[in-house]
Amino acid sequence: MSANNGSLKHQVVIVGGGSAGITVAAHLLNQRPGTDVVIIEPSDKHYYQPLWTLVGGGVFPREESQRNEAALIPPGATWLKDAVTEFLPDQNQVKTRSGQTIGYEFLVVAPGIQLNWDKVKGLKGNVGKNGICSNYAYDTVEYTWECIQNLKSGVALFTQPSTPIKCGGAPQKIAYLAEDHFRRSGRRSQIEVMFVSASGVIFSVPKYAQALNQAIDRKGIQTRYLQDLVEVRPEAKEAVFRHMTSGEETVIKYDMIHITPPQGPPDFIKNSPLGNVDGWVDVNKDTLQHNRYPNIFGLGDASSLPTSKTGAAIRKQAPTVVHNLISALSGQPLTEVYNGYTSCPLVTGYGSLILAEFDYDGNSQESFPFNQAEERYSMYMLKKYGLPRIYWHGMLKGRL
Ligand SMILES: Cc1cc2nc3c(=O)[nH]c(=O)nc-3n(C[C@H](O)[C@H](O)[C@H](O)COP(=O)(O)OP(=O)(O)OC[C@H]3O[C@@H](n4cnc5c(N)ncnc54)[C@H](O)[C@@H]3O)c2cc1C
Structure with missing residues (x-):
């Protein structure tokens, strides 16, 4: 100093x-x-x-x-x-x-x-009550589970915004878990599960997108793309979406809504x-x-x-x-290069996961000697028990 x-x-x-x-x-x-x-x-x-x-x-x-x-x-x-x-x-x-x-x-x-909750009209102050939940904050994440458990029938709506977000897969992962819970608890036929995204595709890397689309078809989840959430009406339980290209507005009624907020x-x-x-x-x-x-x-x-x-x-x-x-x-030239590596453990249900790993160009950077686009129990266990340990004891200690 x-x-x-x-x-x-x-x-x-x-x-x-x-x-x-x-x-x-x-x-x-x-x-x-x-x-x-x-x-x-x-x-x-x-x-x-x-x-x-x-x-x-x-x-x-x-x-x-x-x-x-x-x-x-x-x-x-x-x-x-x-x-x-x-x-x-x-x-x-x-x-x-x-x-x-x-x-x-x-x-x-x-x-x-930064989470920009106020970019969606009607959202600020309403997340964490009246069936509006979000995994994107410590204060509201437990309410997601409350909503999933309490929903007996109706529409469960899951949104993804048009802005960059942290963990591009998180908005859809919770839709898969909710669907799985509804099925396991015998309520699936009474509940419509909808995933509404401002993106044009389910995932940016085609290999994983193909596998996810198959899971979505099998689970009977309704998808709508290029739809950006612009307003929530908590009293009426309505969500207003604006089409990304035409600008046309659509209203969807929900019984629970999981929000991924706009970010920046x-x-x-x-x-x-x-x-x-x-x-x-x-x-x-x-x-x-x-x-x-x-x-x-x-x-x-x-x-x-x-x-x-x-x-x-x-x-x-x-x-x-x-x-x-x-x-x-030490006045030396910079020689280390980052290749854009990122990973997304796409939980597709309780006990199944697709482990996406890729670089800036979407090229595969998979760690295991098998096709990681397949849903696997072992990868779910890695997410549940392995990755938290790697994080606390490896990454944050500078060992990995
Ligand atoms: C629901 C959800 C699921 C996710 N799932 C995954 C996953 O499966 N795999 C994965 O790899 N990632 C996942 N992520 C993403 C991952 O958590 C983030 O990418 C990661 O934590 C970002 O790290 P960071 O250090 O950039 O930001 P953070 O870890 O958010 O830290 C930023 C820090 O900066 C501090 N700060 C803010 N403002 C100031 C200021 N003015 N001055 C000083 N400090 C400030 C904050 O207090 C905070 O501590 C998920 C995230 C969410 C929300």
Whole structure:
């Protein structure tokens, strides 16, 4: 730590102590012990969000996904419990909510994605009651299971917005679990299950899309595409969708609705010099270095990386950032390249899962010596028991 125009200056400052921030800090300190690393993170809890699909499906209580931030800060890193409000990249400084100015030699930006509930009319303040649920927040995820359990007949509606989202598969995974629960509890014939998406296809990679479409046909789930949720009328239990090309509006009546909210870059990134035209942290897709400020790196959901926003992607992005950051710290050229790897464990029911793994170009990056587009019990078990352990004990410790 050193003085910088009257403010404190650290070797590496990390904005956001979520999946990406913690993983980067852990890798960095494993490889370069003694580095002066500060993590700026306002929340005293961290969540393993991939578990929320199973929490919404009644498999785990939500507490299972939560840990104290303090317990996850890697030894040797300093946690500053504060939020960044402003970036001053020309001065190598950030400003925080509490009024501090923090200087850095290198900055890693990883504050996640912003949920924009207010972009859908009628939604704000109504999620978590009156049959409106969402797996996308810790506060509302348990209500999803309540809705699924309580629905005896009618329409169960599941939506996917037109914006980029974290975990592109999560909106449909919960539809499959709900359908499976309705069937197992003898109510399937009384309930219509509908998946309504603003996207034109069920999944971006054709190999997995084909397998998912077969599962949808087998399960008798109704699908509608290019339909963007624009309004919810809680009193009337109506959802209004706008067609992505024609603009025509359609009203669907529901008895329960699972919402995946519109999402976007955090406002404080969008309104800063670090954002690209769409507001995401503007980084090189290979090296993860900022396109205009060489001493800044970005990764995770807030970044401009043109891949699916997942924790699995971060597992590969973080070592790339750290390798290149260490090169930059010692004045060497950046040689590590991220290939866009991402993964989506597509739960298709209680006990079945398609494990999608692919790169920037949709090329297969599968880990197992079998066709992962097939629904498998073993992969469901990996999601339920294996991946959480890999996350807490491997990835967040910088071991994987
Ligand atoms: C329902 C659901 C299911 C999912 N399923 C999967 C899955 O099966 N597999 C998978 O790989 N991924 C899945 N994901 C996605 C995965 O959880 C995210 O991609 C991942 O957590 C993103 O990590 P991140 O570090 O970018 O953001 P986060 O982990 O969200 O962390 C961002 C951190 O930045 C902090 N922050 C925000 N603003 C500021 C500020 N101003 N200053 C400082 N800090 C700030 C936040 O408090 C937060 O701690 C799922 C997500 C959801 C919601």
